[in-house]
Amino acid sequence: MTAPGDLLQALFLRLKTDKSLSALLGGAGLLERAADNAAFPYVTCGQTSAFDWDTGAENNDDQLITLHVWSKAHGEDETLAIMAAIKARLANAALVVGRRGKTRLSLEFTEARYDEDLLVHHGLLRFRALTQENA
Numbered sequence: 001m002t003a004p005g006d007l008l009q010a011l012f013l014r015l016k017t018d019k020s021l022s023a024l025l026g027g028a029g030l031l032e033r034a035a036d037n038a039a040f041p042y043v044t045c046g047q048t049s050a051f052d053w054d055t056g057a058e059n060n061d062d063q064l065i066t067l068h069v070w071s072k073a074h075g076e077d078e079t080l081a082i083m084a085a086i087k088a089r090l091a092n093a094a095l096v097v098g099r100r101g102k103t104r105l106s107l108e109f110t111e112a113r114y115d116e117d118l119l120v121h122h123g124l125l126r127f128r129a130l131t132q133e134n135a
Contacts, residue, residue: 007048007063007095007129007131008032008065010103011065011129012030014089014093015030015043015089015090016030018089021085024041024081025041025043025082026041029041029042030042030043031045032044040070040071040072041070041071041072041073041078041082042070043067043068043082044067045066045067045068046065046066046067046124047064049063061131062129062130062131063131064126065126066124067126068123068124069082069086069125070120070121070123072119072120072121075121076112076121079123080123083110083123083125086125087107087110090105090125091105091107091127092104092105097131101132102132103130103131104129104130104131104132105127105129106130107125107126107127108126109124109125109126110123110124111124
């Protein structure tokens with residue numbers, strides 16, 4: 001099974017090389033975990049779930065990865081723009097993760113909302129990552 005850390009590293013590398021996303025985030029806005037002093041806007045990685053579908057004939061594993069977008073801008077435009085940039089960069093992408101083979105990403109779910117408790121706009125993007133092992 002592909003290690004979640006390896007997949008996240010490949011995913012973040014792909015996001016960090018997107019100039020339009022970097023411009024929206026102001027540079028260093030991709031974080032594995034939020035820091036107390038993180039400058040808004042930023043993106044963090046949330047829950048990752050892994051499933052092994054080894055059938056004997058094919059060695060496949062499946063992971064769900066959730067990315068969170070955080071913004072304190074007035075209105076939701078900044079959050080939606082960041083989400084659109086992430087979708088454009090990752091939806092239907094193929095990542096090479098180690099020697100395992102190719103990992104295909106597909107967008108499963110998005111949501112944007114205002115969190116009244118935290119006083120921030122919060123966007124969620126959930127991707128399914130299916131890795132097919134090299135024979």
